[in-house]
Structure formats: C-alpha cells, structure tokens
Amino acid sequence: MKLGHKLSNAIFFLLPAIILIAAFYILPLIVTTWISFTPLRDWKISQLTEFVELENYKALYKFVTTHPLGSLVLKTTIVFVVFTLIVNVLGGLLLAIATYVIEERVSLGFRLLWLIPRMTPLAVFGLIWYYFFYGSPQGTLNAFLLKLGLIDQPTFWGTDPNLLPWSAWSIIIFVNGLVGVSYGMIIFYSAFKSLPPELLIAAKVDGASTWQIVRHILVPMARWHLVFVTVWQLLSLVTSYTHLFVLVDWRIVDEWYGTTWALFVFTEAFGTVKNQGLAAAAAVILVIIGSLLGLLTLRIMRFDKITLEPKGDI
Amino acid sequence: MMGNGKNELMGPLVTGYKSYILIGVLLLVSLPLILAYSTLIITSFANTIVSNPWVKFNFTFDNWIAFFRGELSTTHARIYSTGEILRMIGNTIIVAAGVTAVVLGGSATSAYAYSRMKYRWRKGSLKLLLLLHAFPGVALIVGVYTIYYYTLVKYIPPQSRTLYSFFFVILARASLEIPMSIWILKGFFDRVPWELEWSVLIDGGSRWTAFRHAVLPLVKPGIAAVAIFAFLAGWEDLIYVMIFLPPNQKTLATFIEGQLASGSLETSYLPIMAAAGTLYLLPTILFFIFTQRLLLETMSGGLKG
Numbered sequence: 203m204k205l206g207h208k209l210s211n212a213i214f215f216l217l218p219a220i221i222l223i224a225a226f227y228i229l230p231l232i233v234t235t236w237i238s239f240t241p242l243r244d245w246k247i248s249q250l251t252e253f254v255e256l257e258n259y260k261a262l263y264k265f266v267t268t269h270p271l272g273s274l275v276l277k278t279t280i281v282f283v284v285f286t287l288i289v290n291v292l293g294g295l296l297l298a299i300a301t302y303v304i305e306e307r308v309s310l311g312f313r314l315l316w317l318i319p320r321m322t323p324l325a326v327f328g329l330i331w332y333y334f335f336y337g338s339p340q341g342t343l344n345a346f347l348l349k350l351g352l353i354d355q356p357t358f359w360g361t362d363p364n365l366l367p368w369s370a371w372s373i374i375i376f377v378n379g380l381v382g383v384s385y386g387m388i389i390f391y392s393a394f395k396s397l398p399p400e401l402l403i404a405a406k407v408d409g410a411s412t413w414q415i416v417r418h419i420l421v422p423m424a425r426w427h428l429v430f431v432t433v434w435q436l437l438s439l440v441t442s443y444t445h446l447f448v449l450v451d452w453r454i455v456d457e458w459y460g461t462t463w464a465l466f467v468f469t470e471a472f473g474t475v476k477n478q479g480l481a482a483a484a485a486v487i488l489v490i491i492g493s494l495l496g497l498l499t500l501r502i503m504r505f506d507k508i509t510l511e512p513k514g515d516i
Numbered sequence: 517m518m519g520n521g522k523n524e525l526m527g528p529l530v531t532g533y534k535s536y537i538l539i540g541v542l543l544l545v546s547l548p549l550i551l552a553y554s555t556l557i558i559t560s561f562a563n564t565i566v567s568n569p570w571v572k573f574n575f576t577f578d579n580w581i582a583f584f585r586g587e588l589s590t591t592h593a594r595i596y597s598t599g600e601i602l603r604m605i606g607n608t609i610i611v612a613a614g615v616t617a618v619v620l621g622g623s624a625t626s627a628y629a630y631s632r633m634k635y636r637w638r639k640g641s642l643k644l645l646l647l648l649h650a651f652p653g654v655a656l657i658v659g660v661y662t663i664y665y666y667t668l669v670k671y672i673p674p675q676s677r678t679l680y681s682f683f684f685v686i687l688a689r690a691s692l693e694i695p696m697s698i699w700i701l702k703g704f705f706d707r708v709p710w711e712l713e714w715s716v717l718i719d720g721g722s723r724w725t726a727f728r729h730a731v732l733p734l735v736k737p738g739i740a741a742v743a744i745f746a747f748l749a750g751w752e753d754l755i756y757v758m759i760f761l762p763p764n765q766k767t768l769a770t771f772i773e774g775q776l777a778s779g780s781l782e783t784s785y786l787p788i789m790a791a792a793g794t795l796y797l798l799p800t801i802l803f804f805i806f807t808q809r810l811l812l813e814t815m816s817g818g819l820k821g
Binding site: 211212214215216217218219222223225226227229230231232233234237242245247250297300301302303304305306308310312313314315316317318319321322323324325326328329330331332333334336340341342345346349376380388389391392402406412415434437438440441443444447448451452464465467468471472478481482485486488489492493495496497499500511512 | 527528529530534535538539541542546548549550551552553555556559564565567568570571618621622623625626628629630631632633634635638643646647648650651652653654655656657658659660661662663665666669687688690691692694695698723724727748751752753754755759768769770772773776777786789790793796797800803804808811812815816
C-alpha cells in the first residue's frame with residue numbers, strides 16, 4: 203500500500219479537473235478583470251496592454267445614471283429577476299405539491315413534461331416560442347385569441363410599441379419561468395418524498411384533510427428548501443442570458459425591453475457594438491454580485507454539515 | 517435517494533373526483549407547453565403551420581425532404597447542398613461527443629478523489645465547485661473568447677484554425693459542465709461500499725487499479741447519467757458554437773439561429789424550420805423516453821448537491 207503518497211495520489215486523480223478549471227474559469231476571470239481596465243474594442247488585441255484606469259467603470263456608471271437605455275436595462279433586470287423568481291419558487295412549489303398528491307403514473311408524466319423545457323436545445327425552445335408569439339394569424343397565441351374573440355387583429359406581442367414594456371417583460375418572464383420552474387419542482391418534490399409515510403398515515407387516520415396535510419405538513423417541511431431554492435434561483439436569474447439572447451435576437455421581444463444586465467454584457471462584447479472594455483466592467487460587477495449570492499447560498503445550505511467525510515481513506 | 521415514497525404504503529393523497537379536478541388544472545397550466553411543442557412537431561409533418569386545433573392540414577414529408585435537400589425557400593432554390601446539411605448534423609454530433617468525452621475524462625477521477633480521499637482543501641474546493649457551477653457564464657465567455665482569439669491569431673497557422681476552434685469550443689463548453697458532473701458522480705461513488713477497493717489495496721494494488729477495476733464498474737449508472745447530461749449540453753449549445761466556430765462551420769443550432777435572426781423569414785417557410793427543429797429535438801425526446809427515471813433521480817441528487 204502506498205501510504206506515504208496521499209497528496210500526490212489525490213493530485214493525480216484531481217489533475218484533469220484542476221487543469222480545466224484553471225484554464226476555463228480562473229484564467230478567463232483574470233483576463234475579464236484585466237480587460238475591464240483596458241480600452242479593448244473590436245478584439246484589437248494590441249489594446250490589451252493599454253490601460254485606461256477606471257474609464258470603463260466611469261462610462262458604465264454614466265450609462266446607467268444618465269442614459270435612458272441604461273436605466274431601462276436596470277429596470278428590466280429588476281422586473282425580470284423579481285417576477286421570474288416568484289414564478290419559479292411558487293410555481294415550483296405548487297407543481298411539486300400537485301404532483302405529490304396525485305397518482306404516481308400521472309405524476310411522473312407531468313414531472314417529465316415540465317422537465318422538457320430545461321432539456322430542450324436553446325434554438326428549439328426559441329423556435330417554439332417564435333411560433334407561439336408569431337405576429338400573424340398563424341401564431342398560436344393570436345390564433346387562440348382570435349378564435350375566442352378577444353382580439354380582432356393579430357399582434358406582434360413582444361414588439362408592438364403600444365403594448366410595451368409589460369408585454370415584452372411578460373414574455374421574458376413567461377419563457378424563462380417555464381425553464382426555471384422545474385428546479386423548484388424537483389427539489390420540493392424530493393423533499394416531500396423523503397417524508398416518513400407513517401407521518402402521513404397518522405395524519406390521515408386522525409382525519410386531516412388533504413388541504414390540512416399540505417398546509418401543516420408539506421409546506422412547513424419544505425421551508426428550508428424554499429429559502430435555498432429562492433437564493434439559488436435568484437443567483438441563476440441574475441446571471442442568465444442565453445434564453446433572453448434568443449428572444450431578443452429573433453425579435454420575439456423588443457431588443458431593449460428584453461435586455462437584462464447579463465445580456466447587456468454579452469451584446470456589448472459580441473453584438474454590433476463590440477466594446478469589450480465596457481462589457482468586461484459590467485461583467486466584473488456581475489461577478490461580485492454573483493459571488494456574494496453564491497456565498498450566501500453556501501451559508502444557507504449549511505454546507506459544512508451536509509458534506510460527507512470521505513469514505514475509507516487510508 | 518428519493519425515499520421509499522408513500523405510494524407503496526398508502527394510495528395517493530387525493531383520489532376520486534377531486535383528483536380529476538386537480539389533473540384538469542395541471543393540464544390547463546401545462547397547456548401552453550403542450551401547444552407549443554405539438555405546434556413544432558405536427559407542423560414539421562404538415563403543409564402549413566399547425567398552430568391551433570382548427571387548422572386544416574395535409575400530412576406530408578415534404579418539409580423533411582426539403583430540409584435534407586437544402587431547399588430552404590419557397591421557390592425551392594437549393595440554398596445548401598445535402599452534403600452541407602449532413603455536415604451540420606455531423607458538426608453537432610462532433611461537439612456533443614467531444615463534450616461528453618471531456619466531461620467524463622475531467623470529472624470521473626476527481627469525483628472518486630472527493631468521495632474517497634482526504635486532503636487539504638477538500639471541503640474548500642468542494643465549495644468552490646458549487647460556486648463555479650453558478651458562476652456568471654457571461655463574465656467567463658468574454659475572457660475565454662479573448663484567450664481563444666489571442667492564441668488563434670498569435671500561434672495557430674491558418675490551415676489549422678478550424679480544427680483549433682472545434683478543439684477549443686469542446687473544451688470550453690465541457691468545462692461549464694465539470695463542477696456539477698463531479699458533484700453528481702461523487703454522489704454515485706459515495707454509495708459504493710468501500711470493502712472491494714479495500715481488498716484491492718490490501719493485495720498491494722494501486723489506487724488506480726482500485727478505481728479502474730473495483731469501483732468504476734459499479735458506478736456505470738452514474739457514468740451513464742453524466743454522459744447523457746454532457747451529451748445533451750454539447751448537443752444543445754448555441755452560444756459557444758456561434759461565437760467560436762467559423763461562420764462556415766454550422767451546427768443545427770447556429771443553422772436555425774442564422775435563419776431566424778436574418779429577419780426575412782417567410783411564413784410559408786416555417787414548416788421547413790419545424791422539421792429542422794424537430795430533428796434537433798430528437799435526441800432529447802429519445803433520452804426522455806428511455807432514461808426517464810435516471811434523469812429525474814440524477815437531477816434531484818445533482819441539484820441537491
């Protein structure tokens with residue numbers, strides 16, 4: 203037995219992950235921070251060694267405080283995060299309760315159905331909502347509303363100037379909510395599943411109604427999970443941009459009413475503007491907020507208690 | 517694991533007419549989802565957009581044929597050759613398979629180390645992994661692209677650049693999956709009893725032998741689950757592929773993105789896109805049908821961390 207080679211053994215096993223994480227997390231993070239102090243534009247890499255001190259941060263501050271689009275990005279971010287968070291947490295809880303109390307076979311079907319958006323390729327998910335909100339009578343939403351007589355004219359729901367801003371905001375909340383809601387559903391559902399059956403049987407024997415069981419057993423039991431899901435989803439909503447990118451890129455929603463802080467970083471760096479210095483400054487702000495929320499989650503998770511000690515180390 | 521559940525001991529909590537009402541409400545809430553997905557799939561086999569139940573349509577394979585022939589406009593002009601369409605599908609598979617290989621290679625041994633070994637920073641780095649999983653991806657991609665572009669321009673000869681971009685996109689995309697994959701696999705390793713390895717080590721075998729021959733065969737379901745998630749992650753990717761691969765190397769994602777972002781899409785052309793989208797959705801659907809329990813359980817385990 204190689205008793206004396208503990209550390210070298212561990213490093214041997216950890217090496218592939220260490221290399222990937224160093225190359226694709228640590229180094230890029232340093233590079234992004236570096237760029238935020240340079241005038242980099244259009245990926246002119248010669249500018250990587252020029253320094254502009256805090257110019258990018260100042261420009262960013264000016265954009266947010268004085269430019270109408272800057273304050274719109276902030277407003278969109280807040281509306282998007284707050285409402286999608288409510289949808290994800292409450293929706294997830296309701297879905298978990300509903301699928302917990304019904305027959306297993308039906309429940310499995312619904313849980314799988316609600317997982318599909320999470321696993322659907324981004325481009326396909328964009329495509330189906332393109333059809334759904336399509337501005338002609340053939341768009342699914344228009345077709346239904348016309349048939350029900352609620353509207354006389356088909357509408358481009360996400361871009362019609364008369365309906366902004368809440369139309370575009372509703373769509374980004376709706377589409378991202380459909381993806382996010384399954385997270386809470388899964389966490390809450392497996393929390394319910396870990397309840398001892400005796401508890402429920404006893405409650406039933408004592409004549410508790412389903413509503414009472416939900417109200418006094420299921421929800422209190424998921425209290426801690428609720429806090430955890432809320433913070434974790436908050437973090438992922440603040441940083442998410444891929445679904446928003448597709449919605450904006452394909453003009454399913456108005457460009458600016460669909461742009462949150464995270465998407466702003468992306469379009470600023472890779473869109474038509476290509477001002478990477480400014481984008482990097484905005485990214486650094488995002489990293490700071492993200493890290494704080496991440497650390498908060500770890501606290502809430504009571505991380506140190508749930509981590510198992512390694513098994514059978516010698 | 518997911519508990520032994522209530523259903524073996526007692527029936528569902530809600531039964532009778534109340535359960536029908538509840539299922540009805542669930543169906544109603546799920547309606548947009550059901551409508552949106554069925555629009556896509558049915559339209560791919562129809563001569564028009566089947567966006568609602570009142571549309572009259574004829575069943576046809578024309579959209580699929582048109583897609584594979586590259587006839588992407590109403591005038592049946594061939595915008596792409598069949599070879600180019602197959603190439604897009606091939607590129608999508610290359611990226612997905614590459615990501616799967618890198619994720620497995622990058623996470624399996626580490627997950628074993630986290631499950632079995634004691635070393636400094638173990639807990640700290642486990643925390644770090646969780647933070648990295650939730651790290652703002654958009655902040656990373658700016659840095660990752662800069663590194664890519666810098667190395668490409670400075671060191672890679674023009675004839676090798678396409679190869680380099682594939683190589684880079686696979687590594688970069690796979691890295692995003694590494695933290696969660698280590699967590700998921702660690703969970704599977706934790707459930708394997710340790711006696712088997714013990715006997716290998718007692719007999720003078722190395723840690724590697726114990727890992728490779730005693731433990732790895734027992735975590736096949738875990739490897740399968742991580743492989744499926746990694747494959748789907750590589751398969752579904754749009755952003756990385758769009759940014760890193762040269763414009764002439766399309767995947768199904770960037771193909772669809774390119775068609776829709778152009779903004780000149782005609783209504784009559786949407787059914788062909790539906791065929792492309794349905795084809796692109798196919799692996800996801802297959803995995804759902806064949807590995808539903810594994811997906812659900814791994815997700816709840818993996819998400820719990």
